[in-house]
Amino acid sequence: MGIDLAVSTVIFAIRPASDPAERGILSIPLVRRTREPFAGRWSLPGGAADEAEGLADTAARKLYETTQLAPAYLEQLYAFGDTDRSWSGRVVSVVYWALVRAELAEQAAEGENVRWFPADELPELAFDHNRIVEYALWRLRNKLEYSRIAQAFLGETFTLTQLRHVHEIVRQVSLDPANFRRQIESSPAVVATDEVVSGGRHRPPRLYRYDTTVQLADNGPLG
Template sequence: MTRTSILPAVDSDDSATAAATRVAVSTVIFALRRAPGADAARVMLPLVRRTRDPHEGHWALPGGWLDAIEGLEAAASRTLGETTGLAPSYLEQLYAFGAVDRSPTRVVSIVYWALIRPDEVPDERVENVQWFDAATLPRLAFDHNEIVDYALWRLRNKVGYSRIAHGLLADEFTLAELREVYESILDRRLDPANFRRQVENSGTLIPTDRFRTGSHRPARLYRYNQDVELADRGPLGVRQ
């Protein structure tokens, strides 16, 4: 197997600096969760408590080092599974963070973001992992607060022109459940009638013959139009 360097070619004078630079992969995972007694669901994410310096005891994004023969998306999936036990159906590269002073040693982080559906969150508690409201995070390790802020900005922008919100829902859902996702992401109420009209005309939903029953009148269940991508990944498609 041929191994390809993850670092660009450098002059001999720069070799010491290049050798000191390491590449890590981290992931911001968003899910919609409702706290006990809460009126509305919130956008939340799991964080991992660091068990060693630097920033021992602080919460941080799940991640790990990039192996030399490993692709970026494979590394993101692997480190996410190792630290949180999660395996999201939607995973996309977000940005590269490489400020010189972001870590005691030079570390470039390739950050992904993921969306988790309700049935993808395991019931059992994972050691050193805790879920937090994305809008009220504590002070995180390194520059991870900045990374989460950027991921939230991307999510709020993308929800306006793609069907990215569907990545937070089960395979079948009501329009009220879909509207709740949009309201949680945008942090504002939406007019139910206008929302229904817009999504029904979008071509992204397919009505089923099933209904959700409960204390209110039965609500029709919809599913995704699988011919429409969650988001436009550009000319490279799913490759990162």
């Protein structure tokens, strides 16, 4: 038979919360399986690797096909290859994780077979996908602390409060606004614009943007 090679992606976005007191919910889109094994169960978007296409390209394409979205950040997570992870032959899955923008994720396709779930309230998924998501969550939370990837959840420009909310939602902590500001401003990756947002009934916050000459995460020689 041989070994089947598959590509899957854990897609993260911050979506509006039903409870308006919450600032948003870290969410993941899943697809319902229509075939055995695990027919009817929810699973990560993905499919067989394409012989003529790079692995990351396949991940981005599958991502687009299920959500109609393009990722703001995409990174390989891990190659899962235990012998017993699928009982329809041996499958090695190269899994990626992606961040998409909140504004776009709202209009993302949803339907009978595609649905967004809160990242830490998932149902029982097909294969070893619960374990995969758990690992992706751990990586996301870790990387948020020492890299500048939080911007990928937001649009072109954003306020520091919005950026802080991303950290608070993902890392499940509450951060001091004053210290958060200094921490971000000391980094060259985020720069102030001269625009502000008026309309709130308080002092208009300044908009910041991400400096695209700085790379989001340090992945060493892989860039």
